[in-house]
Amino acid sequence: MPKTGIHPNYREIRVMCACGNTFTTRSTHKGDIHLEICSNCHPFFTGKQKLVDTAGRVERFRRKYAKAETAAK
Numbered sequence: 001m002p003k004t005g006i007h008p009n010y011r012e013i014r015v016m017c018a019c020g021n022t023f024t025t026r027s028t029h030k031g032d033i034h035l036e037i038c039s040n041c042h043p044f045f046t047g048k049q050k051l052v053d054t055a056g057r058v059e060r061f062r063r064k065y066a067k068a069e070t071a072a073k
Contacts, residue, residue, distance in 0.1 A: 017041065 008028040016022045017038035027033070 010026055010028055012024055013027050013029055013032060014022060014024050015033045015035060015038075017035045017040065019038065019041040021038050021040040
């Protein structure tokens with residue numbers, strides 16, 4: 001048995017993903033955990049490739065290099 005008073009509380013918490021998936025686990029973290037991506041929506045686990053666009057970065061990258069490609073021709 002662990003010594004009393006020196007270990008953090010290890011309790012059940014709820015994990016919530018942006019895709020809507022929720023599950024429970026045990027952790028020393030205080031409160032619920034909110035994720036952006038989990039095993040239900042991550043392309044590695046689902047086998048589906050999709051771009052996770054954060055703040056329009058992918059679209060900005062495509063516009064930038066589309067201009068560069070047309071200027072090079």
